[in-house]
Every structure is written in structure tokens, then in C-alpha cells.
Amino acid sequence: MDTSSSLTALAQAAFWITIGFTMTGACIAVFARNILYNVLGLALALTGVAGVYLFLGSLFIALMQLLIYVGAICIAIVFAIMLSRPLHLETPPRAMPKVVMAVAASAVFFVGLAGVALKTNWVPAIERSTDFSVVTIGHMFLTRYELVFEVISLVLLVAIIGAIITAGFSRRLSS
């Protein structure tokens, strides 16, 4: 058992553990009945995905994932839960038929997606660069994806204004 193979084994173990986290988190996020657990599950799953990104060779994206998703989005959701305070106490009983149908439909979908993934003969590009660097990402954003970059800023602007008018006005009007 040389080091490389043990390293590989370690890496493999780490990989599966990450996957495990992701899946567990996802399950908690979806199936737990307390909304706060859901958020925590989501955070767990997102962290797991960040881990997977690491395995995919992109540290930067993994970090951004932690920052934006786990940091920003989850917190925002928690805030929202707090604003609609009594709700996290509400745990209505589960309607089994609905769950079964939902699971069945999703299973069909999953089978489809998995089938596509497995049945397709994925062909890598003939010439592949190995440039994963942040610099290139930045460069890309300012050249090829310039428009995308600009538009995302507009999206955020819209989101901000939208959040204000939607949440804000309705408060004023309802009070």
C-alpha cells in the first residue's frame, strides 16, 4: 500500500463523505418538517456541493459557493423565517399521497436524467486547455461575458428594487 494509493483512498473517502454530506443535507432540506432544519440541511448540502467543486478543481467557485450561498442566501432565508415568525412552529401533518406522487414524479425525472447521463457517449473536446485560474475567469467576465456581467448587475438592481417595493409596500398597505 503505497502512499499514492493510500492518498487516493483517502481522497476517495473524502469524496464520498462530501457526497454523503450533500445528500444528507439535501434530504434534510427537503424532508425535515421543521423549516429551520430545512435551512440547516440546505446549508449542509450547499457546503457539500462546495466540497464537490473542490474535487472538480475549482477552489474559487467553492469559496464563492460558501460565501454567496451558505453565507448570503441561507442567512436571508433565516431572516425571512424570522419575519414570518410563528411559521417555524407550524408542522402540519404530512399528506402521504402527495409525497408519494411527488417522489414518483421526481423518480421518473431522476431516472430520465440518470439514463441520459449513462447512455450518452460523452466526448471531450479535442483541444482542452487546463487554465482554471481566477484571472482567466475575471478576464472572461470582462470580455466574452461582458454582457452577462452587466445584465447580472441589472438583475441585482431589479431584485433590490423589487424586494423593496414588494415587501415594503405590502407592509405599509396591510398595516
Place this chain on the structure above:
Amino acid sequence: MMNDFILFLPEFYFTIAALIYFGLSLKKTSEPWALQKWALTLAGIGLIVTVAASRQHGMLFFDCYRVDLFSQVFKVLLAMGTFWVIFSSSELKGIDGRQHAEYYFLMFICTLAMMMLVSSVELLTIYVAIELSSYSLYLMVPMRRNADEFSETGVKYFMIGVTASAMMLFGISLLFGATNTTYVSQIVVKLPALLGQPVAIVGLVLSLAGFFFKLAVFPFHIWAPDVYQGSANQVTAYIATASKMAAAALIIRFTGFSMGASPALANFLVVLCVLSMTFGNLVALIQKDIKRLLAYSSIAHAGYMLMGILALGERGYAAAIYYAMAYLVMNYACFMVIMKIADDGHNLQIKELAGLHKRSPLLAMTLMMGLFGLAGIPPTAGFTGKFLVFAAAVEKGYLWLAIVGMINATISLYYYLIVIKAAYLLKPVEEFPAIRVDGMTRAMSLVLVGLMVYLGLFFNQFMDLTEAAAKSLF
């Protein structure tokens, strides 16, 4: 550089317009009518600008953005739809006066987003643009005030929208995986070779989901009735007219990936087409609320548009473009009348139309022509549109589909006739006062009626235009 600027002029113009209204929204108080006048002026100029730029073609943003006849035709349609909706916003009672500036802001943004959408030839750009347009619509829908019974609309629209867009995103990722590129021009080259593999079709189908959602094709239509009913009349009009244009354009673009060589995709589209037409028309039969009725009719019309598209050929695309054009005019004509009648912003019921021909003969006629157009009765544009899509479908051997389409058109006639009957025949329970129709609206009514007939009969040059546009697609 200057040349590039001209290419991007409409989008640029609408960005400026949106920013102006962003600024205005920061003001504490502003007169709604003044906002409307300015917005109308801006939109009018925007329309002129778009028309002026309509013969441009070129590439922008490192080939992410393509300006050609196809995109420019749709941009003109979008600008026109926006102009018309703003024209009808003089009675914007469905939205609180304090939010009017935001309303115009979002509308300009949405138009801008859709303009970018029709021009984008890169998957990420397309995705971002469609999200931008969707988000502005998500926000416009719940703006409606004093309508607690419709409060769930916004959230429903949002939830369905994000689900559909997640599917689309997944589909796009599959396309990316299959072709290793995000450029449409390269996908078009590579994808036909991959059609034997499931990924290509699944990727296409999933990415079409987002556009089907926008166009309200069965089974992605579920938001349509609720949103049409639940949002302010003007917002509904906007969703029903302008936003459909962009969706149609993108469906045409994406189905074009297969270069007409995919029976599986065609079969899928055929099924959706038949389901959409049948479902929309059948359920519309029992509606009482006009906007909800028009929502179902829009589902059916999405089916007709698909019939042109599923021919997966130039003639079919040209027919679909023509259909979209005609649909814009007819649908807006109906909505204009509805907005004019329900000038306090409430939801119009069919029975409220009773006695319309006395209250305002002109509006009644406009409504009748619009509805006949939607029903596909000559000599309106609706008929010619149907004729062209059927022609495209039959040319590909779908004779039975054309028959199904015509039977559906007959079914649809029933509910359109019910509305017309209400307008021309029913005696109102209580006498409503005559509707005051200002000169602008009169002129607009005549223009719309004239346009519907003109498009319906003198469509030679429009045919040339749409065929050229469809050709520029590839």
C-alpha cells in the same frame, strides 16, 4: 465602434429609459399621468429607434450577440407591444399610484431583457436575459393592489417560473455537455450529429421548458390563467403580448438547433401542440372572466404557434413569426378594449360587456375584430396566421394536425362568440354610462382594426419579411 453602437441602439435606448424611471422612482411623489405621458413618449421614441435599427445586422460582444433581421423583427414587435401597453396605462388603476414609476421601470427593463434575449446567441447570455425578464415580471405581477383574492398569484407565478427555469438551466447544461460550447452558432453545427444520442433531445426539450413556460404551452401553462386573472390589467396585457414574442423567438431559435432533422423532437412538439390547442380551447369554454378566458386562449394560440414551429423549416418559422406578429396585434386589440372598459382596474367579467355596442360602438367593433382574429376568421390577420402555420405543417405531412387545428379553431369560436354576443346582444342589467373614448384611443382602435385587416389580406410583403427573417436565423 459607432457602427456597433447603432447595432445596440434599441437596447441601449431602453436601458436609458429604464434608468430614467429608476431615477423617477426615487422621487417621493410624482403624478401618475405625467409618468404615463413621459413613458409613452419614451416608448414611442423607442419604437421609432427600434424600427430605425431594424435593417441592421452584425455581431457584438465577442459574438455573443447577433443583430439580424430575425432579432430586429422581434425587437420591433417587442417595442410595439411595450408602446401599446404603456399607451393603455393611462388607466393604471390596478397599481398603487406610488408604484407607477417602478412599474414603468420594470417594464422597460423587461423589454430590454427580451430584446437582448432575441439577439443573444450564447447560452449563458440567453439564460441571464430570460431571468432578467422573468424577474421583472415576477415583480410586476404582485404589484396589484386591493385585490386580496388574487394575492396568491405572484407566488404561484414565481414558483412555477423558477422551477421551469431550473429545468431550462439543466437542459442548457446538458447541451453544453453535449457540444462543449455555449455558442449557438457552434451548437447548430455540432448538434445535428449528436441527434442519435439521448442527450441532445433531452437537453433541447428541457431547455425549451423555460420558453414553453413563457409562451404558456401545455403543460407549462399552469401559471397563465391565474396570472392573467390576478395581475393588473396592463400587466396582463404586457405578459400576454410582448413577453410571448420573445418566447416564440427563442423557441424558434432552439428548435432550429436540430436543423429539422429530428423526428423525436418533432413528435414531442406535435404532442405539445395538440395538447395545448385542445386543452386551452376546451377549458376556455367554461370561463366567465375575460382575462382568464384569454389566458386559456393564449394557451391554445401557443399550440398554433408550435404548429408552425414543428415543421422545423424555414416556411414554418416564417409562419410562426407571422403568427406571433398577428397574435400581438389581435391580442392587444382585445386587451385595449378590456382595459378601456374596466377603467377602474377591476377584472372584467363577460357579462359586464353587455350593451357595449351602445356604450361605445368603436370599442365593440375593435373587440369583435380582435376576437374574430383570434378565432381565425378571415379577413383578419389571425386567419392568415393560421393559414400559414397550417400550410407549413401540411407541407411537412401533418395533414391531420391541420384538421385538428381547424377543429380546435371551431371550438374556440364558441367562446369568442360568447364574448361577442355579450358585447352586441345582451341587454345590460343596469344601464352603464357611455364610455368616453378619447381621440387617441379612437385613432388606436382604427389603427388596430386596419392593421388586422391589412395584415390579413395584404401579407405579401410581410411574408417576404418573415421569410427573410427566418432565413437569417441560420
Place this chain on the structure above:
Amino acid sequence: MNSLNTYLIISAFLFSIGLVGVLQRRNLIGMLISVELMLNGASLNFMAFNRFLAPEPVVGQVIALAIMGLAAAETAIGLSIILALYRKMHSINIEQAQRLKG
């Protein structure tokens, strides 16, 4: 382990479990959470293709970043809409929102 298919299955799983959530949760915020899972699934797909197939490995990353940005905006909008609904309906149970139908 480190094959493309593994990642694709994971992302498919994430997407599908998200779908389960969207289809079955009553709590609107719960649904929103599930949508985030779906987006992550797609995002993961991009990253995987990026890693194994794409000629330029930055493209997938750029896309993942853009998705994150959009997801943030989407969450903000979604939450505000949910809050607005909560103020009117005093509930964020989607099953309460059934007035429009037919």
C-alpha cells in the same frame, strides 16, 4: 469515483430531490429551499462538464458564478414575494392559496 458520470448522477439526484421538495412541501420557504437545490444540481452539471469535457475550463466556472448571482437575486425576490403574501394571507402554506382555479 472521479468519473463524469458520478458527478452527473449526483447533480441529477440534487435536481430530483429538489423537485421532490417543490412538489411536496407546503411551506413556501421550503419550496424555495428546494429550488435552490435544483439550481445547485444544474450548476454542478456545468462544473462537471467543465472539468471533463469543455475546451475552456473557465466557461463552466463563469456560468456557475452567474448562476449564484442569479440565485441570490431570485431568493431575494422570492422571499419578498412570500413575505408580501404572508402579510395578506397570514400564512405561507401554499395549500391555503387555492382561490384561483378552473
Place this chain on the structure above:
Amino acid sequence: MDAIFKDPVLLATVIGTSLPFLSMAVILCLTRHNPMLSSRISVTAIVVAAICALFNLAKVASASHAFRFDTAWMSSGNIHLTFGYYLDPLSALMLTIVAVVACLVQIYSLGYMSGDPGYSRYYAFMSLFAWAMMNMVIASTLIQLFIFWELVGLASYMLIGFYYEKFSASQAGKKAFVMTRVGDVGFFLGIIILTLGFGNLGIPDLNSAPGTGTLTTGFITMAAMLIFCGVVGKSAQFPLITWLPDAMEGPTPVSALLHSATMVAAGVYVFSRIFPFFAASPDAMLVALAIGTVTMLLASTMAMTTYDLKQVWAYSTVSQLGMMVMSLAAGGYFAGVFHLTTHAGFKALLFLCSGIFIHEFHTNDMRVIGKQGGRRQIIPMICITVGALALSGVPPFSGFFSKEAILAALNAQASPIWLFAGLFGAFLTAYYSFRLIFYLLFPKGGIEEKHAVHEMDSHGHKEEHHGGLFWAMAVPVMILACVTVVLGFTEHSLQGYIMAGGGAVKHASTQAAAGGEAHGGVVGHQLLVILGISAGLLGIILAWFEFGRKGASRNGFLSYFPPVWKLFDARWYMDAFFRWFLDTAIYSGLTNIFTRNDRRIIDGGIDGICFFTEAGGRIFSFMQSGMLQYNLLIMVLVAGLAMLFCLV
């Protein structure tokens, strides 16, 4: 146009046959509200027409050939129809009969119809009839003949239903039209077959066709039988007898003109018109002979039970028509035509006389008329007796001669049965005619003087008795009576005239009668005359015994056999059968079934489709439940299934 003025015969024909039409048009459009003027116009037109007809008769008699004028009327593909006139001895004779009788009847009507609210209308329809009938008579092609034949039927319909307020009258008109139409459809089909199989409907061409051998006997038989259907309808032959008695609902002059003298004779006329064609088919001739015989006997029996003046003459008309058909079918061409001529005279006479009685006593019942003093009306009483004698075949009246001719023709048949039937018919005819005469002359229980006088007074006819109106009625009657007396003696000149040009006719006639000639007839010539006269006299004597002599029971021998009486009285249940057929098979049968089918199945099916479409909308609308997630579920399922579909 010029051609018309160059040929006097054509000019006379055109004028004679179109004036009545003009008169109808003028009356209907312009002078509806002026009865006097209307009648003057109509009478003038018909008088001119009668003069023209006489002129043509003279011309045809003097010329050695037939006149034929044709002009293209319509052409479609290889069907070319012409409009034209064909004046040969037969048609000229018939034209004269029609014009003269019509003329007399119209003059008579001046008195009979005076004061009627529909006076103008009456004359308009009379003119229509005269026009149509004359055109029919001289039609040069079968199709033209058919067209005017139908128009004659139309006029008949209008005139029978003249008193349209009366249900029975409008009913009778309808019955007449529909029943004749049944026959006409056969006629029409026959014409169609001829058009298709022969292609030329010209009457002379048709008559010469069998000689050329281009047509098979089977075809001729079929065509002839179909055309004979028309004869059956128009001439009220078995089984379409019953409309004619009902047609007596019309004004009496109408009965006189249409339903005895001319229109109903049209059937016989058609038979004689294309006699050579018929004669080429022995089968058709045999069928016609049988039908004629049956008709004659049936109608005679019916006439024995009725008390209605006009009904008796109506049955008698049917029976005489049957006789004519027999004669023609037996090859007695001239006999048939001759009987047609004499019958037109004496039957019009009988009707017009009856009309005077009816006008005077306001009833049709012979017993009542007799009781109220019918015999005091000297002129009509004499005339009616003259007519009855002619009808019974008593010499020297015209009926005797024609009936003898017919019996001679029947005698020539191989089978004696036809002759005996004819003799029996003659006996019955004499019996019922004189039953009527004796009822009028010697009413049961004598005349009720006062009542009759009172009756006359109350209706204010007294002063008219010797006024113009009475004479307008009396003079035509007297003229006809004279004709009846004289006409019989013209037999030989008439025979020479009729048989002159008709080589084909002569040939056919001899051929048809050939079977009988061979064995020289059933009985000898002298014996036949005696038999004929004695059959008539026997009938009269029987009638005298039962009705005329003092102390007679006045019931008739039939009253001793109630079922037979009932059978005859109910017209052998023919009407009942038609009514039953119409009610069960048409009204409550097919019509009922089809109407239900139309409402329930066809229309109901359409409505059902609409209903299910809408129901489909309701069902589909469940799919759009308010529950967001169910909707999403559908969406996801469809997308998932689409993926699976792409995979496999």
C-alpha cells in the same frame, strides 16, 4: 318571328293558344278587383281561341298532311328539347273539343258563378286551364305534352280547391294533385327512359319508331307501361280512381270542363296520341285493357249507390274513360277517339244541367232536388235526359254510335270476356243514369211545392230566371244537347278524317286487332248492335222498375245486399286503403321515424358533440386545480416522460 305571320295555321295556333294565358296574366295582375272585366276578358279570349281552333280543324281537314312547327327550347348536352305545335287530325279535333267546350263552359259560368267573391280568380284559373290544355293537345313532343299536362293538373288543383275555405275542397284539391302526381312520376320516368333510350321525344317520331325496329320490345313495353301510369293518374283509372269523385268539390262548370269533358280525357288522349307506340307492345296493351275494364266496372258499381248528382256523373266519367282505354287497348283506335269526342259533349251536358239544378236548389242530393221540383226546370230536365240517353247508348244519340264502335273493337278481341265486360258496363251505365233521372222526375213522396217556391224566393233568383244570367247557363246547355243529338251521325266522316293521314295508326290498329279479325269476332255484327242496344235498354228498364214506376220501392236492388252496398258505397275501400297507407306508412311510419331520428339522433348527436365538448372543458379544468403543486406535478411528469420517451 316572321314565320308566325307567314303561315295562317301557325298564326291561328299561336293566337288561339296564347290568348288565354294573356288573359290569365292580365286578370291576376291587373283586373283582380274588377270581376266583370275579368270575365269579359277571359270569355273573349276563349271565344277567339275556339274560332281559331275551328279554323285549324278546317285547315287540317283540307290539307293532306299534318302541320308541325318546332323551335328550340332547351338543350343540354345531347338532350335537345323543342317547343312546338303538331297539328294532325287527332290533335286538331281534340283542340276543337277543348276550345269549344271550354268556351261554352265559360259562358255558362257567367251565370253560374255570378256574385262569387272569387269570380276573377275563377276566370283566371279557367284561362290557365284552357291555355295549358290547348297547348298540351297540340304539343309536338312528349316532354312538352308532359309539361302542359302538369300545368293542367295545377289548374285542376286550383279549381277543385276553389272554395278553399271548405276543408273538404282544399283536401280534394290536394288529393287530386298528389294522386295524379303518383301517375305522373311514372309518366316522367317513362319520358326519361325514352330520352335516354331513344333520344327523340317528338310524337310523330315516336309513333314511327317501332316500325324502324331500333327499339326492343322490352324497352317499348317498359316505356309504354310507365307512360300508361300517367294515363292511369290523369284519367283516374284503377287504382287511382278516387280523386275524381272527390274533385266534384269544385264548382260544377269546373267539373264539367275539367273533370269530365277534357282534362281527364287527357289520359286517353295521350294513349291515342302515341297509340302506334303502345300498339307495338302487346303486353302493355293487355295490361291497359285489363285496367280499363276493371276501372269501368268498379266505377259503375260505385255510381249505383251514391245520391250525389255530381258523384254519379263523376263515376260515370271514370267508367266511360275506362271504356275508352279498353277500346284503345283493344285496338279500336277510332272507337276510342270517337267515344272521347261524344263523351265530351254529353258529359259536359250532363254536368252543366246538373249545375243548373244545383245552382237552383243549393244541394247535390238528387232526392232532395227531385222533391223540391226538379222536373219543373224544363230546359235542364230535357237536356239532362238527352245526355243520359246518350250515356246509356240509346240510339240515335251520339253515345250509341261510339259505344257500338267500342263494342265492335272489343268483339274483335280473341277472348270474349272483354266484350261481355263491355256489355255489362253498358248495362250498369244505363241503370245508374236512369236511376238518377227517375229520382229527379219521380221523387219519393211527390214534390213539396211550397218549400221549393220559398227556396227560390229567398235566394232572389226568381228575376234571374229569365234574365241574361239564366240564359247564359241555358244556351250552352241547349247547344250541347243539340250536339249530342247530331254528333253520332258524323261517325263516318269523322272516321275518314281521323284515319286519313295516320298510316302508322292504321297499321298499328289493325295489327292490335289482328287477333280478333282472324276468327271474325265473338259475335256477328248485327247481333252486336242488338246486344249493345238491349244492354242499355235493360238497364233503363231495370231502373224504371225500381225507381220510375208508380209504387216503386226507390231503393234499388243493391239495398238487399247490405255488404255489397257498403262495399260500393265505400268505393271498394280504396280510399280507406290510401288513407290507411298514408297514415301508417307515411305519417306515423316514415315521417315519424325520420323526424325522431332527425331530432334525437342527427341533431341530438350534434348537440351531444357540443355537450361533450363542453363537458370535456369542465373535466380538463380540473387539471387546472388551485393547488399549485398538482399543476407542477403534471408539468414534471410530462417533462420526465418526454425524457424517458427520448431514451427508449
Place this chain on the structure above:
Amino acid sequence: MTSMEMAGFPILTAILMSTVLGLFSILLIPPERTKLVKQVSMFWATVGLILTLWLYFNFDHNKGGLQFVERVLWVKSLGIYWFHGVDGINMPMLLLTAVVLFTGVWTMWELEYRAKEFFALMFLLVAGVYGMFLSMDLFWMFVWYDVSLFPMYPLISIWGGTRKEYGAMKLTLYLLAGSALILPAIIYAWVQGGAVTFDLFELQRIGFSLYDQKILFVMLYLGFGILAAVWPFHTWSPVGHVAAPTAVSMIHAGVLMKLGAYGILRIGMTLCPQGLGYWSDLMALLACIGIVYGALVGLAQTDLKYVIGYSSVSHMGIVGLGLATMTVSGINGAVFQMFAHGVMTALFFSSVGYIYDKTHTKVIPELGGMSKTMPIASAFFIIAALAGIGVPLMASFWAELLVFIAAVQVFPVGGIFALVGLIISALFMLRVVQRTFYGEKNEKFAHLPDVSPFLAVPRIILIGVILFFGFFPKVMLDVIQSAVIPFVGSF
């Protein structure tokens, strides 16, 4: 709009435009000036009539073929032409349309309620009818066909009578359901013809395979057959006629129903003679059933307009039978019958309309004895009834004669079966006449006025037309024949 093939003044477009201009000029009049509306309508109807008469007398039947041709390319990429022409088949139809419009407008002279809209819609309808008859381009034919159908809905539902909304909806949907087959068929023809032209005659020249002809013909036959009231697609006819106002019934039964038969003849038979050959047995069967069935069901009706509706079913059956024979006489007769039936039904409806306007009932048992109260109105009806039962010297007699000659030749059994229908139709019409017009004077209606001379004129014109072509069938048949003989020759 490049290639122009036009000789002189475009008279056909002028005829078409007389109605379109009429429509627009009516729209410009203020609605309260009903008198002016009627005068203007009358003016344009007269213009149309004069132009059509001019056309009729200048039509050269010796030359035959398509005359007064106007052909302009309309849509290049699809091959749509603005292509008008007259031949012997549409000439009678044009005359019919002009006469019925003229008399129809005149008949409605007393209309006051929403007169502007009424006449505007009527002109729209007639524009469609003219267009359909004149056009020789499949696309335009369909356009005009539909244009002529949809004004029926408002016309019936606003001004109609019994169960008007039901009737209007049923009629409109039913008839437009027919076009659900026509439009695909037209497109199919275009596609099979190489997707280059909608020109009827070019398509005829190109020709179709037997298979295509079979499909096309049955689609066209069913589609147009609905409008031609082919059994069993006839039930809209009585229901719709009962509901419709007088002039609309006149135009609808008089002219519009002919569009169906005309469509079968002009499009179906021109493009797919072999298809017709394949389906002719079915066509003849349905027609024969229709003839007898219509008369039999009519026997049981108690509403005057129902009666006429069913008689139309029966008469249109004769048209169908004539067409099915595929012989010169049959088609001649069918076209002639279309004309004759049009005029006759117009007369029917205009007299019933008058009676209904005055008595407010058209239920036969409630009427009775009308001859006493309204002799002239009754006379009109009776004349129409006589024309309906095929009395000679009225136009329809010739038509029936020709059709039956052809039918007996080609379908002996069916032809004889249909001939039996003549007896029933006589029974049926005379029954109606007897119950409505004969009998005791009906005191309830004793005070009502008879048709005034002014309103009698249009009816007299119709009678005049019936009698004129009854006396001189050659005038019409020569014209019809000039087209039919080459047409049949081309089979």
C-alpha cells in the same frame, strides 16, 4: 403584384367592390339615420345588380370558357393570385346573388332596429358570397367563404326570431366546422401541387394522384357539404332558418347554401374528378336520402320556416344528385337547380317573413285561412310552393328534369327512389299550403294589412325571375352549358 393579366375595366372586381364600398359607406352613416342607411344600401345593391346584368348580357356563351379574367399575383412566396373570372358555372350564381341581395334589401325596408348594423353585416356577407363566386384562387375562395359565414352569427342572434341565440350559435359553429375540413384540403392541394400556386386551374393542370384525389375530394365534399345541407349534415338548416330574420334567410338559403354546392363543384370536382368518381356512389346515396328524407321530415313540421328548411334539404339533395352523376345534363341541372332553388327559397322566405312580421307567428296551426286576410302574401307563398314541387314552366322544373334524366341514366335505383320523393314533396308542400292559407278566415288576423304594392315589388321580381327562366330555360342553360361541356370533357 407584378404580372398583370387584365383586359379593360375590371368589372368583376367592380362587382365585388360594390358590396365592399356599400359596407364602408354604410359604416360612415350615423346610426340614427336609418332611412339614409336603407337608401344607400339600395343604391349599392342596385349598382351590383346592374353590373351583374351587364355582365350576364355580355357573357359570350358561344365562346365559353373563363371570361373577363383578372389575374394579379397577390402573394409571391405562396403563389396566391387575385384571380377572378366568370364562366357558365358562376355566372348564374352571380345573377342569383345580385337578385337576392337586391330583393333582400328591399324586403327589409321596414326594419328600424339597428338598421345600420344590419345592412352593414348583410353587405359583408354578400361581399363574401360574391368573392367566393368570382374568385378562381383557392386561398381567396376560402377567405371569401368564411367572410360570408361569420356575419350570420350577429345577423341571426340580433335580429332573429325563435331560439335565435341557439340557432345562431349552432349554425355558425356547424358551418365553420365544415371549413375545418376545407382549409386543410385546400392546403393539401397546394402542397401536392408543388406548393407553388393556389390558382385553381393551374392546380387542375398539375393534377393529383388518385390517392390524393380521394382524400381531397372527401374532405371538400364533407366540408362544403355541410353548407349545402347534405344529409346527415343538414340539421343546422331548419334550426338556423327558423331563427334568422327574413332577408338573412333569403340570402342564406337563397345564396349561401349554394356556396356549398358551388364549392364541391368548383373546387372538388375540378381538382379531383377521379376522386369524385370514387365517391360518387356515396354522394348519390346521401343526396337521394336527403331528397326523400327532407320531404318526409318536412311533413311533420308545424313551423313554416322549418318546413322551408326541410324543403331546402330536399332540393339541395337534387343538386347533389346532379353533381354526382358527372354528366353534362346532371351538372347542368345541378347548377340550374342551384339558381332556381335560390330564387325560389328567397321568395319563400320573403313571403313567410312578411306573414311573420305581421302576425308574429309562423306556427302553421295558429295561422290558417291566410288567403282571406293576405291574398297577395299567400299568393307569393303558393307560387313558391308550386315552384318547390317542380311545377313546369318554373325554373326548378327544368333543373329537376335534367338532374333526373342524368340520375336515371347513372344511378337507376337512386334516381327512381329520388323520383318518389317528388310525390312526397308535392304532398308535403300542398299540405302546408292547405293548412296555412286555406280554410276558414282567421279572425285573429283579420285586421292585418296585405303586402303593400311597394313591398310586393321585390317578391314580384323574384316570381318574374322564376317564370322567365321557366319559360326560357335556354337563356340560362346555354350559359351554364358553355362551361359544363368542357368541364365534363375534362374528366
